[in-house]
Amino acid sequence: MSRLNNRHIILAISGGIAAYKSAELVRLLIKSGAQVQVVMTSGAIEFITPLTLQALSGNPVHQHLLNPQAEAGMGHIQLARWADLLLIAPASANVMARLAQGQANDLLTTLCLATDAPVLLAPAMNQAMWQDQATQDNLQTLQARGLQIHGPAEGEQACGDIGAGRMLEPNELLAAVKAQFSQGLLDGKTVVITAGPTREAIDPVRYISNHSSGKMGYALAQAARDQGATVILISGPTQLAQPEDVTFVAVESAQDMLEASLKTGSSADYFIATAAVADYRPTIASEQKLKKQNADHGLTLELTQNPDILTTMSNQHPHVIHVGFAAETQDLILHAQDKLKRKGVHMIIANDVSNTDIGFNSDNNQVSLITSGGVEDLPLLSKHQLARQLIAAITRIPH
Numbered sequence: 001m002s003r004l005n006n007r008h009i010i011l012a013i014s015g016g017i018a019a020y021k022s023a024e025l026v027r028l029l030i031k032s033g034a035q036v037q038v039v040m041t042s043g044a045i046e047f048i049t050p051l052t053l054q055a056l057s058g059n060p061v062h063q064h065l066l067n068p069q070a071e072a073g074m075g076h077i078q079l080a081r082w083a084d085l086l087l088i089a090p091a092s093a094n095v096m097a098r099l100a101q102g103q104a105n106d107l108l109t110t111l112c113l114a115t116d117a118p119v120l121l122a123p124a125m126n127q128a129m130w131q132d133q134a135t136q137d138n139l140q141t142l143q144a145r146g147l148q149i150h151g152p153a154e155g156e157q158a159c160g161d162i163g164a165g166r167m168l169e170p171n172e173l174l175a176a177v178k179a180q181f182s183q184g185l186l187d188g189k190t191v192v193i194t195a196g197p198t199r200e201a202i203d204p205v206r207y208i209s210n211h212s213s214g215k216m217g218y219a220l221a222q223a224a225r226d227q228g229a230t231v232i233l234i235s236g237p238t239q240l241a242q243p244e245d246v247t248f249v250a251v252e253s254a255q256d257m258l259e260a261s262l263k264t265g266s267s268a269d270y271f272i273a274t275a276a277v278a279d280y281r282p283t284i285a286s287e288q289k290l291k292k293q294n295a296d297h298g299l300t301l302e303l304t305q306n307p308d309i310l311t312t313m314s315n316q317h318p319h320v321i322h323v324g325f326a327a328e329t330q331d332l333i334l335h336a337q338d339k340l341k342r343k344g345v346h347m348i349i350a351n352d353v354s355n356t357d358i359g360f361n362s363d364n365n366q367v368s369l370i371t372s373g374g375v376e377d378l379p380l381l382s383k384h385q386l387a388r389q390l391i392a393a394i395t396r397i398p399h
């Protein structure tokens with residue numbers, strides 16, 4: 001679940017060229033799970049049509065304060081109470097001036113007075129307008145009242161000037177909105193997760209693999225992202241959609257996965273190995289498709305052991321917190337405790353794959369957490385619920 005899931009965001013658009021970027025911002029907010037109501041000033045509708053924003057937000061656009069029909073629907077006080085956050089983007093010089101004076105002469109300014117929600121402003125204007133003492137005074141007044149100002153950025157402007165006044169990009173504003181709701185357990189941390197099976201080539205059309213679906217690793221990637229982490233998901237081939245807002249690295253073989261993992265070692269804070277990595281690969285992957293032999297001839301494949309990704313990572317990057325999974329069919333805890341020591345890792349998450357209700361391909365899982373401090377059994381949970389609990393448990397590992 002995204003941090004913005006079901007959050008109520010009012011996006012208020014005022015009259016500036018940057019209003020065209022607000023359409024993309026609505027799209028990003030909706031994609032992140034937020035509910036969005038758009039408010040436009042009479043200036044804003046000269047720059048972008050309400051129809052575009054209505055289509056993107058899925059809600060009628062609010063334009064008027066003194067409109068009996070609108071008041072019969074979601075009136076200005078209801079709208080002010082509905083909001084978890086009010087973002088004014090772009091915020092024109094005119095809106096800043098009106099807010100600084102405490103005016104309530106249109107829907108946007110009235111909402112700002114009426115809401116208890118945090119108000120964020122993304123100013124956008126010509127650099128001279130921004131530098132003007134009146135705007136700077138208004139800025140100070142608004143900041144002193146607790147309104148949050150994001151931007152403006154410097155650069156080339158629509159009018160040809162160069163300087164401060166560009167509205168922040170939609171993805172930067174999305175991050176600013178998300179940050180309002182984040183007190184993530186993993187804020188500022190980088191979490192690297194391996195997931196899915198690997199494929200070890202026999203020849204150009206055949207491979208050795210396993211039944212791993214990747215579901216647990218993908219669920220962990222989403223849970224870590226929702227706790228504010230920067231997530232790198234290194235995945236073998238799966239049928240799953242790539243999680244949003246996660247850096248996705250697609251790999252095939254165990255050796256590819258090891259190389260991709262080692263590259264992240266210097267930036268990672270946590271390395272979580274959920275992938276079902278093939279222990280062996282064919283010693284020689286034939287360059288040509290192997291032909292079928294006579295019926296009385298079998299085929300013998302020589303296999304070579306693959307490098308152990310988790311052990312290699314924990315040896316080469318000891319500053320990282322390493323977490324492994326142990327899928328066992330017998331003596332679960334014993335094998336997991338052995339793995340904890342042998343691989344030099346901080347936690348082993350052990351699950352019994354002989355039970356078909358849990359583990360590979362299932363949507364549920366039941367695991368035990370093994371650390372040097374002991375064993376903790378978790379109840380049967382959906383992989384998404386479990387992922388949230390595991391991420392919380394991982395953050396409790398002493399660093």
Ligand SMILES: Cc1cc2nc3c(=O)[nH]c(=O)nc-3n(C[C@H](O)[C@H](O)[C@H](O)COP(=O)(O)O)c2cc1C
Pocket residue numbers: 013014015016017018041042043044091092093094095124125126129
């Ligand atoms: C083509 C054009 C572009 C404009 N761009 C901006 C701008 O980027 N920022 C700004 O503060 N005002 C800009 N203005 C001026 C505002 O549109 C004007 O101050 C308007 O009254 C703002 O109304 P509002 O703040 O209620 O939306 C622009 C005006 C025109 C004609």
